[in-house]
Amino acid sequence: MTRVALAFSGGLDTTVCVPLLEEEYGYDEVIGVTVDVGQPAAEFAEAEETAEALDLEHYVVDARDEFARQCLESVRANATYQGYPLGTALARPVIAEAILDVAKERGCDAVAHGCTGKGNDQLRFEAVWRASDLEVIAPVRELGLTREWEMEYAAERDLPVEGGNEGVWSIDTNLWSRSIEGGKLEDPGHVPSEEIYEWTTAPTGETELVEIEFDEGYPVAVNTVGGTSTSSQPTAGGGEEMEPVELIEHLNELAGSYGVGRTDMMEDRMLGLKVRENYEHPAATTLLNAHEALEQLVLTKEERDFKALVDDEWAQKGYQGLVDAPLVKALQGFIDETQKKVTGTVTIKFQGGQARPVARESDYAVYSESAASFNTETVDGITQADATGVAKYHGFQSRLANSVAKKVEKPELAADGGTDGSTDANEE
Numbered sequence: 001m002t003r004v005a006l007a008f009s010g011g012l013d014t015t016v017c018v019p020l021l022e023e024e025y026g027y028d029e030v031i032g033v034t035v036d037v038g039q040p041a042a043e044f045a046e047a048e049e050t051a052e053a054l055d056l057e058h059y060v061v062d063a064r065d066e067f068a069r070q071c072l073e074s075v076r077a078n079a080t081y082q083g084y085p086l087g088t089a090l091a092r093p094v095i096a097e098a099i100l101d102v103a104k105e106r107g108c109d110a111v112a113h114g115c116t117g118k119g120n121d122q123l124r125f126e127a128v129w130r131a132s133d134l135e136v137i138a139p140v141r142e143l144g145l146t147r148e149w150e151m152e153y154a155a156e157r158d159l160p161v162e163g164g165n166e167g168v169w170s171i172d173t174n175l176w177s178r179s180i181e182g183g184k185l186e187d188p189g190h191v192p193s194e195e196i197y198e199w200t201t202a203p204t205g206e207t208e209l210v211e212i213e214f215d216e217g218y219p220v221a222v223n224t225v226g227g228t229s230t231s232s233q234p235t236a237g238g239g240e241e242m243e244p245v246e247l248i249e250h251l252n253e254l255a256g257s258y259g260v261g262r263t264d265m266m267e268d269r270m271l272g273l274k275v276r277e278n279y280e281h282p283a284a285t286t287l288l289n290a291h292e293a294l295e296q297l298v299l300t301k302e303e304r305d306f307k308a309l310v311d312d313e314w315a316q317k318g319y320q321g322l323v324d325a326p327l328v329k330a331l332q333g334f335i336d337e338t339q340k341k342v343t344g345t346v347t348i349k350f351q352g353g354q355a356r357p358v359a360r361e362s363d364y365a366v367y368s369e370s371a372a373s374f375n376t377e378t379v380d381g382i383t384q385a386d387a388t389g390v391a392k393y394h395g396f397q398s399r400l401a402n403s404v405a406k407k408v409e410k411p412e413l414a415a416d417g418g419t420d421g422s423t424d425a426n427e428e
């Protein structure tokens, strides 16, 4: 008795995989696993229905908490890839692990996915699965299937797939982002119509101010503190902490209603293909903007500069689905250390499709108003005049280098007495 666990969504690809795993790969039994990372309810209904019609043993695993925590971890790393907040990317390892758990529990010999050989998801799933001793199967890629072939095969077999859905878009939704690709959107020159958006409404003139509270880099509470919209009455009591899933869902709704978090981009996939992607991610944009604003206040310049490098590496690994790489653990050590100070609040103004930080506060602020102010003369015994020496030295090396270059390139000009003062400096 051989058994394979299939990552199952009830869509065309994974539906045709069920009979193919039996007929082409010779498995006695296929089980389907759908992992909940915050997809809309209709997707689970579709998966359930299709599984039933296929007589498929079907499991639904709730991984929303774990995924939400991973999303908030990505906020601490300010993680975006070419401008995209990694919703699909971060979900894949979580889904792959959950499927592996079910596969092991049910004594499966193999795991399978319905990804094509062109995208990123095949790589993200398999990076997790290939660490186990189960066989990994990718029928769509291995059998070279096309959508057209799959439609025909499904019709021949009378498989339960929804027809008439072709030529529209391919959508991937979870807590962190909604991605829309394919169809007309494949043409980079095509202007998308409003109908592709579901989480964001076109911006109105209304505004809303929310205060986001961070504890060691993790967002923990959201309070409305003002604005023009009738719904933006200050939250009574306020300050109540929210669980990650709840906090993300709340901000998706709120920021989405101000049109926050739309991205229309050309994305470089791991295989090197460029693809046109549209995304919606209101909560991600809000939290990333707020978190960065707080870091600006509490981290030193050196920490910020270095963290940008760490963050970029973290995001690259996140995009690749390699969050268990030893490198990520090491980066995480740096991130955890810096985040100890990222505690405080940031006020975000929702307006015109933007989530703009407009105020920030923290006990850890590396900021002295009296030192920066134009209204004070002496700070810690240092006066304005003390900057004179610094100003004299500032740019010294550039001045010297430029005058040397001039002398080498045009010695005749340098001979009639230089036009800069750097020769004096050189004589010291």
Ligand code: ARG
Pocket (backbone or CB within 6 Å): 086, 087, 088, 089, 120, 121, 170, 171, 172, 179, 180, 181, 267, 277
């Ligand atoms: N290109 C994105 C990524 O690799 C998202 C793709 C989502 N898939 C979809 N069918 N819309 O992370």
